[in-house]
Amino acid sequence: MVKIPFNKFNEFYVDHTKEISGRLRSVLESGKYLRDKETLQLEKGIAEICKRNFAVSTSSCTDALYFALIAVGIKPGDEIILPTFSYISTLSAILRCGALPVFVDIDNKTLTLKTEGIENFFTQKTRAIVFVQLFGHVIDLRNLKETCKRNNIFLIEDSAQALGASFEGFSGASFGDISCISFDPTKLVSAYATGGVAVTDNEDYYNTLLKLIHHGRNDEGKFEILGYNSKISELSACFINLQLSQLDNTISKMQRIANTYIGQLSKIKEVEIILPEPSCRSTWHKFVILAQNRNLLREYLFQNGIETKIHYNPLLHEHLLLKNYNYKITDLSHAEKIKNDVLSLPIYPGLKSEEINYICESINNFYTL
Ligand SMILES: Cc1ncc(COP(=O)(O)O)c(C=O)c1O
Numbered sequence: 001m002v003k004i005p006f007n008k009f010n011e012f013y014v015d016h017t018k019e020i021s022g023r024l025r026s027v028l029e030s031g032k033y034l035r036d037k038e039t040l041q042l043e044k045g046i047a048e049i050c051k052r053n054f055a056v057s058t059s060s061c062t063d064a065l066y067f068a069l070i071a072v073g074i075k076p077g078d079e080i081i082l083p084t085f086s087y088i089s090t091l092s093a094i095l096r097c098g099a100l101p102v103f104v105d106i107d108n109k110t111l112t113l114k115t116e117g118i119e120n121f122f123t124q125k126t127r128a129i130v131f132v133q134l135f136g137h138v139i140d141l142r143n144l145k146e147t148c149k150r151n152n153i154f155l156i157e158d159s160a161q162a163l164g165a166s167f168e169g170f171s172g173a174s175f176g177d178i179s180c181i182s183f184d185p186t187k188l189v190s191a192y193a194t195g196g197v198a199v200t201d202n203e204d205y206y207n208t209l210l211k212l213i214h215h216g217r218n219d220e221g222k223f224e225i226l227g228y229n230s231k232i233s234e235l236s237a238c239f240i241n242l243q244l245s246q247l248d249n250t251i252s253k254m255q256r257i258a259n260t261y262i263g264q265l266s267k268i269k270e271v272e273i274i275l276p277e278p279s280c281r282s283t284w285h286k287f288v289i290l291a292q293n294r295n296l297l298r299e300y301l302f303q304n305g306i307e308t309k310i311h312y313n314p315l316l317h318e319h320l321l322l323k324n325y326n327y328k329i330t331d332l333s334h335a336e337k338i339k340n341d342v343l344s345l346p347i348y349p350g351l352k353s354e355e356i357n358y359i360c361e362s363i364n365n366f367y368t369l
Contacts, residue, residue: 004307004351005346007348008350009186011350012243023242024235034231038235038238039231042241042244045241046163052179052201056197059194059195059230060196060230064180064196065090065093068178069093069094072205075098076098077098077100078128079126080130081126081130082103084317085106085111086316087160087312090130090316100125100326100327101327103328105333106338111342112131112133122151130158132160133162135311136164136282136286137276138167138171138174138280139167157174157180160196161187161286163187165282172283178205179199180198181199182195182196189243191236195236195240213231251281255282261359271291271292271363273287284347286344288311288344292341292367297343297367298310301359308344313342
């Protein structure tokens with residue numbers, strides 16, 4: 001039977017084994033494993049791609065989000081607005097600060113936080129909004145940024161999935177007071193392990209982030225604030241730098257794959273594709289459809305050798321861990337409906353045309369048989 005996995009995490013390594021092995025060997029031989037040449041190159045490269053002044057790498061995007069909230073001064077009891085449709089990290093970073101999550105619904109086309117009418121959820125205690133850029137697409141947040149500014153509210157951008165994406169000259173991590181990116185193995189650019197980075201234009205936040213990743217240590221070597229130990233290894237940074245050098249090529253491959261999917265799936269009336277805005281250069285981190293009879297379709301695809309995933313169900317406000325925390329919910333009806341329809345199809349640079357054809361034919365067969 002055909003076997004099409006959802007992702008292939010070793011693809012880049014397999015295609016660039018010689019080059020990677022050589023570079024990794026130099027790192028191992030150097031004896032410098034943390035915050036040396038590769039990490040500094042990574043931070044410079046990411047700041048350039050994101051068009052931001054500063055970048056600080058971390059052990060994970062989850063840590064970057066947590067540190068971002070600390071850096072802007074979030075305190076226990078502050079209210080933070082977030083979409084209920086995201087990965088757990090968006091929520092856990094808020095809970096780690098002792099802040100109160102306020103779950104808001106999603107837009108029915110983009111599945112990102114519904115920003116229209118967002119001011120209705122502002123209270124005296126609202127201190128931040130965490131906006132999540134989903135699926136490698138970028139949403140233009142200029143208006144939201146303005147709204148936040150007018151109301152003295154921080155905008156933190158969860159750009160975990162948005163590295164390399166752009167929109168009219170903005171990057172996928174342009175809009176947040178601090179924006180956070182992930183290098184976990186599911187991402188287009190990934191570490192050998194976990195990894196993340198926070199970007200900002202504000203030098204004070206940058207200096208605080210630098211302290212937070214290293215036990216709160218300042219330039220004079222004194223432990224000035226309560227900090228953490230959250231760094232990326234030089235080996236991972238080296239692997240990431242090699243992927244960054246090929247990012248445009250990788251994104252082009254993803255776009256070709258997405259276009260092939262779009263060409264074929266647009267003909268199936270039971271399927272709706274979550275598309276980026278026309279002027280957005282998406283990286284297609286995920287190819288997500290809304291599918292009628294989603295669960296039966298998923299099972300049918302599985303029986304035919306095609307692995308799919310669901311992003312996201314349960315919704316954030318439905319996670320078990322919340323039984324131990326206070327939180328606020330608003331009308332979440334759209335997210336409640338969408339969670340039963342979303343289906344993520346396989347997508348990675350090496351996915352072949354014949355495989356995409358087979359996936360699309362199988363979806364078509366499911367609805368016509
Ligand atoms: C939307 C979103 N936020 C945050 C994260 C957390 O990233 P990390 O695994 O690097 O902590 C992810 C990772 O999958 C994500 O998709």
